[in-house]
Amino acid sequence: MKIMVAIKRVIDYAVKIRVKPDKSGVVTQNVKMSMNPFCEIALEEALRIRESGLASEVVAVTMGPSQCLDTLRTGLAMGADRGIHVDSTSALHPLHVAKILRNLVQIEKPSLIILGKQAIDDDCNQTGQMVAGLLNWPQGTFASKVVLDKEKEEVTVDREVDDGIETVQLKLPAVITTDLRLNQPRYATLPNIMKAKSKPIKKFTPQELNVEIKSDLEIVEVTEPPKRKAGVMVSSVDELIEKLKNEAKVI
Amino acid sequence: MHFKRSDFKIIKNYIAEIGDDDVSYVLSTFTITYIRVEKEHGSEIVTNQLHFNHCFLFFTMLKFCSIFSKSKSKNLFLLRSRTKSTSRSQSSPAAYTFSRRIFPYSKHSSLLARVSISRVPPSRSFATDSEARDSIEYDVVVVGAGPAGLSAAIRLKQLCHQKGADLSVCVVEKGAEVGAHIISGNVFEPRALDELLPQWKQEEAPINTPVSSDKFWFLTKNRAISLPSPFHNKGNYVISLSQLVRWLGAKAEELGVEIYPGFAASEILYDANNKVIGIGTNDMGIAKDGSKKENFQRGVEVKGRITLLAEGCRGSLSEKIIGRYNLREKGGAEHQTYALGIKEVWEIDERKHQPGAVLHTLGWPLDHKTYGGSFLYHMKDNQISIGFVVALNYQNPFMNPYEEFQKFKHHPAIRQYLEGGTVIQYGARTLNEGGFQSIPYPVFPGGAIIGCSAGFLNVPKIKGTHTAMKSGMLAAEVTFGVLNEGLDMDMYWKALRNSWIWDELYKARNYRPAFEYGLIPGLALSGLEHYLLRGKHPFTLKHGKADHEATNAAQLHSPIQYPKADGVLSFDVPTSLHRSNTNHEHDQPPHLRLRDPKIPETVNLPVYAAPESRYCPARVYEYVADEHNQLKLQINAQNCLHCKACDIKDPKQNIEWTVPEGGGGPGYSVM
Numbered sequence: 001m002k003i004m005v006a007i008k009r010v011i012d013y014a015v016k017i018r019v020k021p022d023k024s025g026v027v028t029q030n031v032k033m034s035m036n037p038f039c040e041i042a043l044e045e046a047l048r049i050r051e052s053g054l055a056s057e058v059v060a061v062t063m064g065p066s067q068c069l070d071t072l073r074t075g076l077a078m079g080a081d082r083g084i085h086v087d088s089t090s091a092l093h094p095l096h097v098a099k100i101l102r103n104l105v106q107i108e109k110p111s112l113i114i115l116g117k118q119a120i121d122d123d124c125n126q127t128g129q130m131v132a133g134l135l136n137w138p139q140g141t142f143a144s145k146v147v148l149d150k151e152k153e154e155v156t157v158d159r160e161v162d163d164g165i166e167t168v169q170l171k172l173p174a175v176i177t178t179d180l181r182l183n184q185p186r187y188a189t190l191p192n193i194m195k196a197k198s199k200p201i202k203k204f205t206p207q208e209l210n211v212e213i214k215s216d217l218e219i220v221e222v223t224e225p226p227k228r229k230a231g232v233m234v235s236s237v238d239e240l241i242e243k244l245k246n247e248a249k250v251i
Numbered sequence: 252m253h254f255k256r257s258d259f260k261i262i263k264n265y266i267a268e269i270g271d272d273d274v275s276y277v278l279s280t281f282t283i284t285y286i287r288v289e290k291e292h293g294s295e296i297v298t299n300q301l302h303f304n305h306c307f308l309f310f311t312m313l314k315f316c317s318i319f320s321k322s323k324s325k326n327l328f329l330l331r332s333r334t335k336s337t338s339r340s341q342s343s344p345a346a347y348t349f350s351r352r353i354f355p356y357s358k359h360s361s362l363l364a365r366v367s368i369s370r371v372p373p374s375r376s377f378a379t380d381s382e383a384r385d386s387i388e389y390d391v392v393v394v395g396a397g398p399a400g401l402s403a404a405i406r407l408k409q410l411c412h413q414k415g416a417d418l419s420v421c422v423v424e425k426g427a428e429v430g431a432h433i434i435s436g437n438v439f440e441p442r443a444l445d446e447l448l449p450q451w452k453q454e455e456a457p458i459n460t461p462v463s464s465d466k467f468w469f470l471t472k473n474r475a476i477s478l479p480s481p482f483h484n485k486g487n488y489v490i491s492l493s494q495l496v497r498w499l500g501a502k503a504e505e506l507g508v509e510i511y512p513g514f515a516a517s518e519i520l521y522d523a524n525n526k527v528i529g530i531g532t533n534d535m536g537i538a539k540d541g542s543k544k545e546n547f548q549r550g551v552e553v554k555g556r557i558t559l560l561a562e563g564c565r566g567s568l569s570e571k572i573i574g575r576y577n578l579r580e581k582g583g584a585e586h587q588t589y590a591l592g593i594k595e596v597w598e599i600d601e602r603k604h605q606p607g608a609v610l611h612t613l614g615w616p617l618d619h620k621t622y623g624g625s626f627l628y629h630m631k632d633n634q635i636s637i638g639f640v641v642a643l644n645y646q647n648p649f650m651n652p653y654e655e656f657q658k659f660k661h662h663p664a665i666r667q668y669l670e671g672g673t674v675i676q677y678g679a680r681t682l683n684e685g686g687f688q689s690i691p692y693p694v695f696p697g698g699a700i701i702g703c704s705a706g707f708l709n710v711p712k713i714k715g716t717h718t719a720m721k722s723g724m725l726a727a728e729v730t731f732g733v734l735n736e737g738l739d740m741d742m743y744w745k746a747l748r749n750s751w752i753w754d755e756l757y758k759a760r761n762y763r764p765a766f767e768y769g770l771i772p773g774l775a776l777s778g779l780e781h782y783l784l785r786g787k788h789p790f791t792l793k794h795g796k797a798d799h800e801a802t803n804a805a806q807l808h809s810p811i812q813y814p815k816a817d818g819v820l821s822f823d824v825p826t827s828l829h830r831s832n833t834n835h836e837h838d839q840p841p842h843l844r845l846r847d848p849k850i851p852e853t854v855n856l857p858v859y860a861a862p863e864s865r866y867c868p869a870r871v872y873e874y875v876a877d878e879h880n881q882l883k884l885q886i887n888a889q890n891c892l893h894c895k896a897c898d899i900k901d902p903k904q905n906i907e908w909t910v911p912e913g914g915g916g917p918g919y920s921v922m
Binding site (some may be wrong): 183 | 384532536546829
C-alpha cells in the first residue's frame with residue numbers, strides 16, 4: 001500500500017513576519033523557511049504507518065520553486081522513500097494544489113493521502129478537503145488519531161471538532177488531514193540526511209500534469225493587523241455601560 | 252570522623268588529575284554533596300564506614316566504570332544537569348541514581364538511599380543508556396559554519412582540486428541554517444576574501460556597499476563632538492555578515508563540502524592517547540527532566556582525522572580544549588577579555604539613508620571607567636545596522652548594557668536617523684578584545700582552533716572577520732599538509748606568526764589595554780599610537796583583571812535608573828527578543844548549567860545584586876519570588892541568544908554555557 005504525503009515549504013514558525021513596504025505581500029527574502037509543522041506531523045504519521053508494516057512506501061510531494069527541494073530533502077531525511085517535486089514559480093492556491101494532487105494520484109495510485117490540516121502561511125484549511133472532493137474520496141480532517149485496518153481496507157480517524165472528538169470510519173482510498181495532537185514528528189538524524197541525498201526525486205511541471213495555474217483570486221493588499229490599543233480604565237459600572245453603548249456601540 | 256575543607260580540596264584535585272573535567276566536576280560535586288549530607292544528617296550515617304581511603308577507591312572505581320561505559324560524557328552531562336537543576340533538594344538525586352546504576356549492590360548506595368530524597372521515580376529511564384551511537388568518519392571535521400570554519404573548508408577543497416587529492420570535509424553547525432547565528436557590525440575588509448575567492452564580485456557575493464564616509468564622534472548627553480576618524484575604511488564594505496556567510500556556505504557546498512546545520516557539537520571525542528578524534532552531537536528529544544521523549548534521537552559521532560574548532564568567541568568546546576591542553580600557558584598568553592555587542596537592524600526613512608556611511612561613537616552614555624561605544628553603518632535597501640558594544644570588565648554590577656544601548660538611541664544626533672524607521676532584527680553576541688596578548692597556542696593533538704574561538708579580532712580596527720577567515724585558510728593549508736604530506740599540525744602556529752594576522756595584531760596590541768587607565772589616557776595613547784608610534788614601541792601593555800573578577804560588590808555602587816522604553820526608539824527586552832527570531836524546543840534540559848546551584852542565591856544576589864539579570868540581553872536570568880517570598884533564580888533558557896556573556900561575566904564563573912539541541916537559538920538573516 002502506498003501513502004502520499006503533501007508537504008509545503010513555508011516561513012519558519014519562529015520568524016517574525018514583516019509586511020512588504022508596498023503591501024503586496026509578506027517579506028520572504030532572506031527569511032528562514034522550513035516545512036509546515038502540520039505537514040511534518042502528516043509525514044510522521046505516514047512513516048509510523050509504514051513502520052508498523054501496513055504500508056510499503058511513503059512518497060512525499062511538494063510544489064513550488066526549486067528551493068522547495070530543501071524541504072523535500074528534509075522529508076526524505078525523516079524517512080520518506082521517494083520525492084516528487086512539482087516545479088512552479090507562480091503562486092499556487094489550494095485549488096491548484098488539489099488539482100495537481102488529483103492528477104498525481106492518477107499516476108502514483110496511492111491508497112492514502114495525508115496532508116497537514118492547513119499551512120501556517122495562508123491558514124486556508126482547504127487543500128485536503130478539495131482533494132477529497134475532486135477525487136470523490138472520503139476524508140477525515142483534523143485527525144488526532146489514525147488507526148488503519150488493512151484487511152478491511154478501512155481507516156478510523158478521530159477528528160477534533162468544535163463539539164469534541166468525532167470518530168469516523170473511512171473506506172480506502174481516503175484523504176486524511178492532520179491536527180497538532182496526532183503525533184510528535186521525529187528529528188532527521190545526520191546519517192539519514194546523508195542517505196536522503198541519494199533518494200530519488202521525480203520532477204513534474206503543472207503543464208505536464210494538465211493543470212492550468214490560472215488564478216481567480218487576486219491579492220489586493222496585505223497589511224499588518226491594527227495594533228492593539230491600550231485598555232481604558234473605567235471608574236464605575238455606569239461609565240462602563242455608557243462607553244459600551246456610545247463608544248463601542250455593542251449594546 | 253569528619254572531613255576538613257582541605258580534604259575536599261585534595262579529593263577534588265586528585266580527581267581532576269585522574270580524569271577529565273566533566274568527570275571531576277560530577278565526582279567532586281558528588282563527594283561534596285555526600286559529605287555535606289553526612290554533616291547535616293550526622294547521626295543517620297555511620298561515619299566510621301566512610302573512611303578516606305574507601306572514598307579514593309570508590310571514586311577511582313567510578314572513574315574506570317565511566318571510562319569503559321561507551322557514552323561516558325553523555326551520562327555525566329545529563330547527570331550534571333540533574334544535579335544542578337534540583338537546587339532545592341538537600342541531597343543529590345542524581346548521585347543516588349548514578350551510584351544505583353554503577354553499583355547496584357554496594358553498601359555506599361544503600362547509605363545514600365537512606366539519606367537522599369529522590370525526586371525521580373526509579374522507573375524513569377534516563378537518556379544515558381549505553382545505546383551505541385552511529386559513527387561517521389571524515390578526513391576533516393569543522394565545528395561551526397562561520398567565516399573561519401567555511402573559509403577553512405573552502406580552502407581545503409580548493410587545495411584538493413589543485414593538487415588532485417580528495418579529502419572529505421564536514422561542517423557541523425548548531426544553528427538551524429548557515430548564517431542563523433552570525434551577527435557582526437560589519438564593516439568588511441576584503442583582504443582575506445580576495446585571497447580565498449578572488450572572483451567574489453563576479454560570483455555575486457553580497458558585498459556591494461562600499462564605505463562612503465567615516466565619522467567618529469565623542470558624545471556627551473546632548474552634543475556630538477566630531478573627532479578625526481582613526482579608521483581607514485577606504486576600500487572596505489558595509490555588509491551583513493549573516494548574508495555573506497550564507498553565500499560562503501553555498502560556495503562551500505558547490506566545492507563538495509558537506510554542511511549540516513541543526514547539529515550541535517556537544518562533546519569532544521578522544522582516543523586512548525588523549526588525542527582528539529572528532530566530536531559528538533547532542534542527543535535530541537530529551538525532556539526537561541532528562542527522560543526520553545517520543546522522538547528521542549541519539550546523537551552521532553562525527554570523527555575526523557583533523558578537527559577544526561571554529562565556534563566563534565568563547566566557543567564551548569574550544570574553552571574545554573584550551574583548559575584541557577593548557578593552551579594559554581603554552582602560547583604564553585594572558586587571559587582573554589571580552590565585550591558584549593548588542594545590535595539592531597533598522598529600516599529607515601530613505602531620505603535619511605546614506606549607503607556606505609560609517610559612524611562610530613565614544614563617550615555618553617558610558618562613564619570614563621567603562622570601555623565601549625557604538626556603531627551605525629548604512630547598508631543597502633534603506634537598512635542600517637546600529638549597535639552598542641560594552642567591554643565586559645565593567646565594574647558597576649548595576650550596569651545593564653542593553654539599557655545603555657536603548658538610552659544611546661535617544662541621543663539627538665542618533666535619533667534623527669531612527670525616527671520614522673522600524674526595527675527589523677535584534678541580536679547580541681560577545682566578542683574578543685584581548686587581541687595579541689590573549690592568543691592561545693591554537694594547536695592541540697588532533698586539530699586546531701581557528702577564528703574567534705582563538706581570538707584574532709583587531710580591536711582598534713573593530714574588525715575580526717578578515718583575520719578569522721585568514722586563520723581558517725592557514726589552518727586548512729597546514730591540515731592539507733598534515734593529511735597528505737605527513738606534516739605536523741604545529742606548523743599552524745608558525746604559519747600564523749608569519750602571516751599578516753600577526754603583523755596586524757602586534758601593531759594593534761596596546762590600544763585596548765591603555766584604556767585600563769581610563770578613557771582619557773586611552774584616547775591619548777590611541778592618538779599617540781595612531782599618528783606617531785604605529786605599534787613600534789618596546790613594551791606590551793598587559794590586560795587588567797579578568798572580566799568576571801572586575802565586577803565590584805554592589806554596595807560600592809548605586810543602582811542606575813534607566814528610562815522606560817518608549818516603544819518607538821527604545822524597546823523592552825521581550826519586544827526586542829521577538830525580533831531575533833530566537834527559539835528553542837522548550838521541553839529540553841536547560842543548557843545553562845550552574846556548577847553550584849546555591850551560588851546565585853548566596854553570592855550573586857546578595858553580593859553583586861544579580862548582575863546576570865542585567866547583562867543578559869535576552870532576559871534568561873530572572874530572580875522570582877517563590878512561595879516563601881524568597882528570591883530564586885529562574886533560568887529562561889528558551890530565550891538564549893547564544894551570546895556567551897553569562898559564561899564570561901558570572902563573578903564566580905558558576906554559569907556554564909553548554910550547547911542546546913541543534914537547530915535552536917536565534918535566527919539572524921540580515922545581522
